Amino acid sequence: MAQVTLAKAINAGLRRAMEQDPKVLLMGEDIGKLGGVFRVTEGLQKDFGPDRVIDTPLAESGIIGTALGLALRGYRPVCEIQFDGFVFPAFDQITTQVAKFRARSLGTVRMPMVIRIPFGGGIGAVEHHSESPETLFAHTAGLRVMACSNPLDGYWMIQQAIASDDPVIFFEPKRRYWEKAELDLPATEPAAPFDRARIVRPGTDLTLAAHGPMVRTCLDAAKAAEAEGRSLEVVDLRSISPLDTDAVAESVGRTGRLVVVHEAPVFLGLGAELAAKITERCFYRLESPVLRVGGFHTPYPPSRIEEVYLPDLDRVLEAVDRAFAF
């Protein structure tokens, strides 16, 4: 067992996928010699060559559009978008072309493409480097949208995403890249199928549902709540589309309360979807309304006040208090 960071774990996952399938290609800006700005692809170009780890021109629409062509030709491109805010030049290709290709070809064409996006805030960056655009993609049918939250999942989920014949938007919580876990690579087993949520901390009084960077925040909140005598269950959603509502409903069936936490704005966010679904499914079991904690309806603020925008342990616990006050 070794201490492995999330960035290293994803790197190891990419490496293993490339070793196992010669059709897997990596594409993106600065992913070669530099190893990507977060060093997630470090060393891969050296070992697999520039034809499989492709440094692209600075053009996101170009990256995704050509990846579509490569996928059509039988390759499995894994594209890196440097930061969340830079996926938008490629938004057209992703939502109007990549997402719909399979349906338009009546299922005859596979679109096995992964689009890796380091997302979320908390690193003190300038604008366009801290956003959480996951629901913009989840709202588009044809795309699978997922977010890993820890090294074990980073390692396995990226491989599962690459193995999928559907296009996958793969969100990586950039502020967690340097967090470590004990891992035995590559012998470790995947924690779960990539489209399933997972209970990462059992509890009895309230369910916290989160994905990506907020899973750690919720675990911290659950720990703090324990000291106050409350037992919170934390569900790592992992997949955003499809959303594993069964797992959440089952958890809420036991705890009777749900707080959904994400960095993206609350308005029309993932929390809204979960609140509606859970209210529908667990109405008679709920002891309080489903509450949401997330970003505000503002542009992502300058970094000096991002900690007010981003849900933290206090904001989560405040919502927990409100849930118990009903």
Added chain:
Amino acid sequence: MTGRRAVEKSTTPTPASGSTKRAPQGRGTRRTPGLDDEPELIQLLTPAGERIDHPDYPLEVTPQEARSLYRDLVLVRRVDAEGTALQRQGELGLWASLLGQEAAQIGSGRALRPDDFAFPTYREHGVAWCKGVPPVNLLGMFRGVNNGGWDPNENNFNLYTIVIGSQALHAVGYAMGIQRDGADSAVIAYFGDGASSQGDVLESFVFGASYNAPVVFFCQNNQWAISEPVERQFRVPLYKRAAGFGFPGVRVDGNDVLACLAVTRAALAHARSGQGPMLIEAYTYRMGAHTTSDDPTKYRSDEEVESWREKDPIQRLRAYLDKQDLADAEFYAEVDREADELAAQIRAACLALPDPSPTSMFDHVYADAHAQITEERAFLADYLAGFDGQEG
């Protein structure tokens, strides 16, 4: 008419280079043989500071103007060095250094009139200087106290743009507005060699050409887009691309402030006189890291950096001033003193930038009252008030 002649000259395709031409220093290994020739640069000052003439870009500079350009170069280099120092000391989250690109920015910036509008990326601190933008304005975004922070119309200098290439289209649109207003000002759009791959930049060429908009596209080819060399963006020298879009393109020595001034003036005159866009490729080099979070040793050689050090834009102008006996020790000492003062001012202004109030994120999002913002602001204010009187 300089502009007209520039057109005729520059639209003439340059013949592909023969084998007699030497590859540019330090970059031979990465060149595709036969595809990228020795750069043909418009130059008015040799690296040794000799004044030379170019038939298409005549330029008269008075001794006073030459000294003033020197002063600009030194001062913006100092602004930049202070930015880097402030970042190292934790006062800025990030800084994008212009080191090495001073001549491209001052030369082009000094060619602008107050009514010309500049659309920068995030590295145009020298152009901002020429437009009279207070240097402290540039620090807000890098310090994390705002996401822009100034009124673009105050100095006709747009907000910095982080998303690569976006501003080129805005520049063309602004130029189309000038056209409709019947004004004779022009617009200049700055972008990098990497940006030239973006659809937005190429679309801006299409719109600019199609509407004959009064816009100058000014590409600072500093050879690198983070770790990607120019060869990853284009195989034919960038300035030649303009011909395919139907407007003239020229390549100027970006480390030669006089040449940058003369060529940009000509391009602006061309645009003003209703002849449409022009592309200037300022051939230069980013001496430092891409930003303070970058590590250039991972992708480029010391040898390459050193070869460019010899072409330093400030040394070049100084050599000229010395040769012509246009400046003395007292002048240089005075400029240095001014630079020290400016640096101290910037430092003080940076430290004095207050952190925004938490609820300021709700300010200015909409022009008119908006229920959602009102509600969320109230929630946050209330939530934060709950901490009053508590520790921390």
